[in-house]
Amino acid sequence: MTIKQKAVLVCDRLEEKYPEAICSLDYTQPHELMIAGRLSAQCTDERVNIVTKELFAKYKSIEDFASADVNDIEEIIRPCGLFKTKAASVVGMCRAINERFGGRIPDTIEELTTLPGIGRKTANLIMGDVFRKPAVVTDTHCIRITGRLGLTKNTDPAKVEADLWKILPKERSSDLCHRLVLFGREICKARNPLCGECPLADLCGGPGKKGGR
Protein backbone atom coordinates (compact mmCIF):
# COMPACT_ATOMS: atom_id res chain seq x y z
CA MET A 1 0.00 0.00 0.00
CA THR A 2 1.36 3.45 -0.85
CA ILE A 3 1.31 6.25 1.69
CA LYS A 4 -1.33 8.07 -0.40
CA GLN A 5 -3.55 5.00 -0.37
CA LYS A 6 -3.12 4.78 3.39
CA ALA A 7 -4.08 8.45 3.74
CA VAL A 8 -7.29 7.82 1.77
CA LEU A 9 -8.16 4.86 4.01
CA VAL A 10 -7.63 7.03 7.10
CA CYS A 11 -9.99 9.64 5.61
CA ASP A 12 -12.59 6.97 4.78
CA ARG A 13 -12.61 5.30 8.16
CA LEU A 14 -12.64 8.47 10.21
CA GLU A 15 -15.42 9.85 8.02
CA GLU A 16 -17.40 6.72 8.78
CA LYS A 17 -16.76 7.05 12.51
CA TYR A 18 -17.28 10.82 12.69
CA PRO A 19 -19.68 11.76 9.86
CA GLU A 20 -19.87 15.35 11.05
CA ALA A 21 -16.53 17.07 10.80
CA ILE A 22 -17.25 19.88 13.19
CA CYS A 23 -14.81 22.54 14.35
CA SER A 24 -14.47 22.34 18.12
CA LEU A 25 -14.20 26.12 18.48
CA ASP A 26 -17.55 27.93 18.76
CA TYR A 27 -18.19 30.81 16.33
CA THR A 28 -20.91 32.27 14.18
CA GLN A 29 -18.96 34.83 12.13
CA PRO A 30 -15.66 34.36 10.25
CA HIS A 31 -13.73 36.89 12.35
CA GLU A 32 -14.82 35.02 15.47
CA LEU A 33 -13.10 31.86 14.24
CA MET A 34 -9.97 33.88 13.56
CA ILE A 35 -10.00 35.26 17.10
CA ALA A 36 -10.89 31.93 18.72
CA GLY A 37 -8.06 30.31 16.77
CA ARG A 38 -5.63 32.88 18.15
CA LEU A 39 -6.87 32.36 21.70
CA SER A 40 -6.51 28.57 21.41
CA ALA A 41 -2.70 28.71 21.42
CA GLN A 42 -1.59 26.79 24.52
CA CYS A 43 -5.17 26.66 25.77
CA THR A 44 -7.96 24.09 25.52
CA ASP A 45 -10.81 24.62 23.08
CA GLU A 46 -13.24 24.18 25.98
CA ARG A 47 -11.77 27.13 27.85
CA VAL A 48 -11.64 29.24 24.70
CA ASN A 49 -15.34 28.55 24.11
CA ILE A 50 -16.20 29.72 27.64
CA VAL A 51 -14.21 32.93 27.20
CA THR A 52 -15.44 33.74 23.69
CA LYS A 53 -19.06 33.51 24.80
CA GLU A 54 -18.56 36.69 26.81
CA LEU A 55 -16.12 38.23 24.34
CA PHE A 56 -18.32 37.83 21.26
CA ALA A 57 -21.39 39.04 23.14
CA LYS A 58 -19.62 42.31 23.88
CA TYR A 59 -17.66 42.82 20.63
CA LYS A 60 -19.74 41.89 17.60
CA SER A 61 -17.74 42.96 14.56
CA ILE A 62 -14.22 43.44 13.22
CA GLU A 63 -14.80 47.17 13.68
CA ASP A 64 -15.71 46.64 17.36
CA PHE A 65 -12.49 44.73 17.98
CA ALA A 66 -10.40 47.20 15.99
CA SER A 67 -11.56 50.07 18.20
CA ALA A 68 -11.56 48.09 21.46
CA ASP A 69 -9.65 48.99 24.60
CA VAL A 70 -6.89 46.37 24.78
CA ASN A 71 -7.06 46.36 28.59
CA ASP A 72 -10.72 45.35 28.48
CA ILE A 73 -9.96 42.50 26.05
CA GLU A 74 -7.13 41.39 28.34
CA GLU A 75 -9.47 41.11 31.30
CA ILE A 76 -12.02 39.04 29.40
CA ILE A 77 -9.51 36.63 27.86
CA ARG A 78 -7.27 36.30 30.93
CA PRO A 79 -8.32 32.64 31.60
CA CYS A 80 -6.85 31.64 28.19
CA GLY A 81 -3.31 32.47 29.31
CA LEU A 82 -0.76 34.67 27.50
CA PHE A 83 -3.54 37.21 27.70
CA LYS A 84 -1.50 40.35 27.10
CA THR A 85 0.04 39.04 23.89
CA LYS A 86 -3.22 37.54 22.72
CA ALA A 87 -5.22 40.72 23.43
CA ALA A 88 -2.70 42.82 21.50
CA SER A 89 -2.92 40.50 18.51
CA VAL A 90 -6.74 40.28 18.59
CA VAL A 91 -7.00 44.06 18.36
CA GLY A 92 -4.01 44.27 16.00
CA MET A 93 -5.34 41.71 13.52
CA CYS A 94 -8.70 43.48 13.28
CA ARG A 95 -7.03 46.85 12.77
CA ALA A 96 -4.81 45.32 10.09
CA ILE A 97 -7.85 43.85 8.32
CA ASN A 98 -9.46 47.29 8.27
CA GLU A 99 -6.34 49.14 7.21
CA ARG A 100 -4.85 46.70 4.70
CA PHE A 101 -7.74 44.55 3.48
CA GLY A 102 -10.71 46.93 3.44
CA GLY A 103 -12.41 45.24 6.38
CA ARG A 104 -12.52 41.80 4.72
CA ILE A 105 -10.63 38.76 5.98
CA PRO A 106 -8.10 37.80 3.29
CA ASP A 107 -8.49 34.38 1.66
CA THR A 108 -4.93 33.23 1.15
CA ILE A 109 -2.58 31.69 3.69
CA GLU A 110 0.14 34.12 2.60
CA GLU A 111 -2.03 37.15 3.39
CA LEU A 112 -3.58 35.70 6.54
CA THR A 113 -0.17 35.04 8.04
CA THR A 114 0.74 38.73 7.66
CA LEU A 115 -1.89 39.53 10.32
CA PRO A 116 -0.63 39.94 13.90
CA GLY A 117 -0.83 36.66 15.81
CA ILE A 118 -2.02 34.54 12.91
CA GLY A 119 0.22 31.55 12.25
CA ARG A 120 -0.19 28.79 9.71
CA LYS A 121 -2.43 26.71 11.98
CA THR A 122 -5.09 29.41 12.36
CA ALA A 123 -4.65 30.51 8.73
CA ASN A 124 -5.38 26.96 7.57
CA LEU A 125 -8.36 26.76 9.91
CA ILE A 126 -9.82 29.89 8.30
CA MET A 127 -9.07 28.66 4.78
CA GLY A 128 -10.90 25.40 5.41
CA ASP A 129 -13.84 26.51 7.53
CA VAL A 130 -14.53 30.02 6.27
CA PHE A 131 -13.49 29.79 2.62
CA ARG A 132 -14.01 26.04 2.11
CA LYS A 133 -10.62 25.68 0.48
CA PRO A 134 -8.10 22.87 1.05
CA ALA A 135 -6.45 23.20 4.44
CA VAL A 136 -4.20 21.24 6.76
CA VAL A 137 -4.49 22.26 10.41
CA THR A 138 -1.50 20.83 12.25
CA ASP A 139 -2.60 20.95 15.88
CA THR A 140 -1.36 18.60 18.59
CA HIS A 141 -3.82 15.83 17.68
CA CYS A 142 -2.97 15.96 13.98
CA ILE A 143 0.77 15.84 14.64
CA ARG A 144 0.55 12.99 17.15
CA ILE A 145 -1.84 10.79 15.19
CA THR A 146 -0.37 11.23 11.72
CA GLY A 147 3.00 10.38 13.26
CA ARG A 148 1.66 7.21 14.84
CA LEU A 149 0.07 6.25 11.54
CA GLY A 150 3.33 6.76 9.69
CA LEU A 151 1.95 9.54 7.48
CA THR A 152 4.83 11.76 8.57
CA LYS A 153 8.14 11.29 10.32
CA ASN A 154 8.23 14.92 11.41
CA THR A 155 6.93 16.62 14.54
CA ASP A 156 7.54 20.25 13.59
CA PRO A 157 4.11 21.66 12.60
CA ALA A 158 5.29 23.27 9.35
CA LYS A 159 7.04 20.07 8.25
CA VAL A 160 4.05 17.90 9.16
CA GLU A 161 1.83 20.27 7.18
CA ALA A 162 4.14 20.03 4.16
CA ASP A 163 4.17 16.22 4.38
CA LEU A 164 0.37 16.02 4.61
CA TRP A 165 -0.18 18.41 1.70
CA LYS A 166 1.66 15.89 -0.48
CA ILE A 167 -0.48 12.87 0.44
CA LEU A 168 -3.96 13.94 1.56
CA PRO A 169 -6.80 14.32 -0.95
CA LYS A 170 -7.13 18.12 -1.06
CA GLU A 171 -10.91 18.20 -0.89
CA ARG A 172 -10.90 16.07 2.27
CA SER A 173 -7.96 17.47 4.19
CA SER A 174 -9.82 20.12 6.21
CA ASP A 175 -12.53 17.72 7.35
CA LEU A 176 -9.94 15.10 8.23
CA CYS A 177 -8.20 17.54 10.56
CA HIS A 178 -11.45 18.15 12.47
CA ARG A 179 -12.00 14.40 12.69
CA LEU A 180 -8.48 13.87 14.01
CA VAL A 181 -9.35 16.15 16.95
CA LEU A 182 -12.43 14.07 17.78
CA PHE A 183 -10.48 10.82 17.30
CA GLY A 184 -7.58 12.09 19.40
CA ARG A 185 -9.84 12.98 22.29
CA GLU A 186 -11.83 9.77 22.22
CA ILE A 187 -9.45 7.01 21.11
CA CYS A 188 -5.94 7.94 19.99
CA LYS A 189 -5.17 9.86 23.17
CA ALA A 190 -1.74 11.24 23.90
CA ARG A 191 -1.39 8.86 26.85
CA ASN A 192 -2.82 5.37 26.85
CA PRO A 193 -4.51 5.36 23.42
CA LEU A 194 -7.37 2.88 23.16
CA CYS A 195 -5.79 0.78 20.41
CA GLY A 196 -8.16 -2.13 21.07
CA GLU A 197 -11.10 0.06 19.97
CA CYS A 198 -9.33 1.73 17.07
CA PRO A 199 -10.69 1.56 13.51
CA LEU A 200 -7.20 2.36 12.19
CA ALA A 201 -5.30 -0.29 14.15
CA ASP A 202 -4.28 -2.31 11.09
CA LEU A 203 -2.77 0.82 9.51
CA CYS A 204 -0.85 1.93 12.54
CA GLY A 205 2.68 1.64 13.89
CA GLY A 206 1.66 3.43 17.07
CA PRO A 207 2.44 2.72 20.74
CA GLY A 208 3.27 -0.91 21.42
CA LYS A 209 3.61 -1.69 17.72
CA LYS A 210 6.75 -2.20 15.69
CA GLY A 211 8.09 1.12 14.51
CA GLY A 212 5.59 3.01 16.63
CA ARG A 213 6.00 5.86 19.06
Ligand code: SF4
Ligand atom coordinates in the same frame (compact mmCIF):
# COMPACT_ATOMS: atom_id res chain seq x y z
S1 SF4 B 1 -3.83 1.84 16.92
FE1 SF4 B 1 -3.61 3.07 18.77
S2 SF4 B 1 -1.92 4.50 18.37
FE2 SF4 B 1 -2.63 3.66 16.39
S3 SF4 B 1 -4.10 5.16 15.60
FE3 SF4 B 1 -5.23 3.59 16.72
S4 SF4 B 1 -5.41 4.38 18.83
FE4 SF4 B 1 -3.82 5.56 17.79
